[in-house]
Amino acid sequence: MPRLEQLVELQGHEDRVWCAAWHPTKAILATCSGDKTVRIWQATNALDPTKWQCTNVLEGAHRRTIRSVAWSPDGRQLATGSFDATTGIWEREEDENGDYECVATLEGHENETKSIAWSKSGALLATCSRDKSVWIWEVEEDNDFECLSVLQEHTQDVKMVAWHPNEELLASASYDDTIKIWKDDDDDWYCSDTLQGHESTVWAIDFAPSGDHIVSASADQTLKIWQRFQPGNPMGIVTPRRGEPVWKCVASVKGEHERCIYSVSWSRAHGLIASAGADNTIRLFEVSEVAPDAGIEGQLTEEQRKALNEPGILLQASKKAEVKNAHGTSDINSVAWYPNEDHGDWLASGGDDGIVRIWRLIRD
Amino acid sequence: MDAEQQLPKELDLDNLVHLENMFVEYGREDGLIAGVRNGVIEGRVMGCEKGFEFSREIGYYAGCAKVWKSLALLDPERISEKTLKKIGSLLDLINSFPRQNTLDDDIIALLDRIRGRFKTVASAMQTSERYAGPKSVMSY
Numbered sequence: 001m002p003r004l005e006q007l008v009e010l011q012g013h014e015d016r017v018w019c020a021a022w023h024p025t026k027a028i029l030a031t032c033s034g035d036k037t038v039r040i041w042q043a044t045n046a047l048d049p050t051k052w053q054c055t056n057v058l059e060g061a062h063r064r065t066i067r068s069v070a071w072s073p074d075g076r077q078l079a080t081g082s083f084d085a086t087t088g089i090w091e092r093e094e095d096e097n098g099d100y101e102c103v104a105t106l107e108g109h110e111n112e113t114k115s116i117a118w119s120k121s122g123a124l125l126a127t128c129s130r131d132k133s134v135w136i137w138e139v140e141e142d143n144d145f146e147c148l149s150v151l152q153e154h155t156q157d158v159k160m161v162a163w164h165p166n167e168e169l170l171a172s173a174s175y176d177d178t179i180k181i182w183k184d185d186d187d188d189w190y191c192s193d194t195l196q197g198h199e200s201t202v203w204a205i206d207f208a209p210s211g212d213h214i215v216s217a218s219a220d221q222t223l224k225i226w227q228r229f230q231p232g233n234p235m236g237i238v239t240p241r242r243g244e245p246v247w248k249c250v251a252s253v254k255g256e257h258e259r260c261i262y263s264v265s266w267s268r269a270h271g272l273i274a275s276a277g278a279d280n281t282i283r284l285f286e287v288s289e290v291a292p293d294a295g296i297e298g299q300l301t302e303e304q305r306k307a308l309n310e311p312g313i314l315l316q317a318s319k320k321a322e323v324k325n326a327h328g329t330s331d332i333n334s335v336a337w338y339p340n341e342d343h344g345d346w347l348a349s350g351g352d353d354g355i356v357r358i359w360r361l362i363r364d
Numbered sequence: 365m366d367a368e369q370q371l372p373k374e375l376d377l378d379n380l381v382h383l384e385n386m387f388v389e390y391g392r393e394d395g396l397i398a399g400v401r402n403g404v405i406e407g408r409v410m411g412c413e414k415g416f417e418f419s420r421e422i423g424y425y426a427g428c429a430k431v432w433k434s435l436a437l438l439d440p441e442r443i444s445e446k447t448l449k450k451i452g453s454l455l456d457l458i459n460s461f462p463r464q465n466t467l468d469d470d471i472i473a474l475l476d477r478i479r480g481r482f483k484t485v486a487s488a489m490q491t492s493e494r495y496a497g498p499k500s501v502m503s504y
Contacts, residue, residue: 108487110494133480146446147487150480188453 002272002321002363004282004347010356012039012054017350019068019334024075029348031356032066038080038090040100041356049343052358061088061102068115072139073122077103081113087127089143104143108135108150115160119168124148126170128158134172134182136189149189151182160204165211165268173202179216179226181247192241195226197249203277206266213287213315214247217261217275225251225287225315238309251315252298256283267337269344272361273317276332281324282349284361285317323359327351411465418461418475424495425482426458432489447488454481 015034022029027049029041038058044051064083071078078100080088087106092098110131117126125137125145134151156175163170170182170189179195179202200219207214214226227250229237239246259278266273273285290296290313300312326332330352338346345361433451436443457478462471479495486493 107492108483133483135483147484150483150487152476152480 002284002361004284004321004323004359005362007346007358007360008050008052010039010041010052010054010358011354012057013037013354013356015065015354016330016352017333017354017356018066020336020348020350020356021069021071022336022339022346022348023071024073024339025342026075027343029356029358030069030071030078031348031350032069032080033350033354034065035354036062036064036066036082038066038069038078038100039356049346049358049360056092056100058090058100058102061090061105062086064112067113070116070118072118073120079116079118079125081116081127083112085109085111085113085129087113087116087125089145091143104145106137106145108147109133114158117161117163117170119163119170120166121168124163124168126161126163126172128161128172130157132156132158132174134158134161134170134180136170136182148187151180151189151191153180153191153194154178159202162205162207162214165207165209167211169211171205171207171214173205173216175201177202177218179205179214179247183244192244193247195247195249197224197252198222201260203260203262204264206264206273208266208287209268209271213250213266215264215266215273217264217277219260221254221257221259221261223253223257223261223264223273223275223285223317224249225317227311227314229311235311236306237311248311250311251287251313251317253285253317256319257281262332263334263336265335265337265347267344268339269337269341270361272320272337274335274337274347276326276335276349278331280327280329280332280351281322282326282332282335282347282359283319284321286320287315287317290314290316321361326357326359327353327355415465418471419463421475421495421497422458422461422478425454425478428482428493429454429458429485432485443489447485450481450485450488454478454485457481 013033013035017031017033020031027043030038032038039054040056041052042055044053062082062084066080066082068081078090088102089104090100091103092100109129112130113127115128123139128134132154136149137145138148140146154174154176158172158174160173168184172180177198180191181193182189183192198218198220202216202218204217205214212228216224226247228245228247230245231239257277257279261275261277264275276282296313298313332349332351334350336348338344347359350356429451436448
């Protein structure tokens, strides 16, 4: 069985760690915290992944907790979303060992910014907030950001935004228990689908590497996997809006997490899903297809599919590994797989104990 | 003869027994009539209030958008054509908002779109202008 082995423990934050984000191409990790700072961590020796140091502390730009952090796809910029309602854009100065400087501040949300995400092309930035809205910003020259759209269809706090891995398609997760899918129609963004099924807050979402599935983590202690069905799909799922695909739940992981699940990460490198939350445990799941006659609860026959217009259970996520008390008795707020093959077996985690850990996946 | 005399007595007794139920029934009917009358009045007042609320908010957006449009036309250097286009689409949405009574609840969704578009334009205009809502509560 695979297992997770701790590579290194990174200490420095003075309050709970909210989010960890890997640089898109280099072995650099950014983490943010209730101490209003971002810390940049880097391996000191390319050959020894157990030696890391904090190279930069980004501070002074936010008046309150920094809730989320995200690298631009080219790795040049870092965005920070803070409870002070603003989003900061940071750039590293050119010279070696240069400091990071806050080059832009995006204002507009009425209160706590919860999450930020860059689109694959780096041309768009999405932010979401407790004010129930999702904002889409266009990245322009000279660190100028122009708001393209303000989307206010969630009825509660929006917890997280995530872009499709290669399309300009945005997903948002909310305290209203739903996930919404947003699309662009000639600079006019609209909600193309609402994914209902969770029985409590959806805390986190991540796309599969292919972009045809979304995994969601909820306070209802389940993970769900949603699949995109194009018009005219072989399963016969009806797509009510002309030419638009629909997303349907095809797997539900129950009985694993014993408390709220706060974070989920779907590896781009090997396809394992990592999840963690208030039960202090990191769990890894492998997704596989379910045989048509496996007799699993929730599987539907062809007639039932037609009658309900639901695909039923098509996928299975089986637990491959777990680390109990990965941050002692503290909640785990964030897990993040390294984004490419170079170090695809690395997983970062951050918790209420203010500690960041990097784990390595060992497959025997 | 005995039987004939006893029958009406039994009936009287029945009336007495059901007296309470009968009054309850009368009261219920009166209540229904009064309820319909009051409900219609209350509904009208609520409709007026809501109509006022919506129109006031829409009017505020319309006012801002018109001022911004004239500013944009006066100073195209500072306010880009792109922003002007956004103001135009905000005005289009505002103009599509019904001015007469409608039973269509799509107007709530439309209002939300206008709110969002307004914030987009306000952000482009680099202002934190926000609709604050009525300061005093009207009473009827």
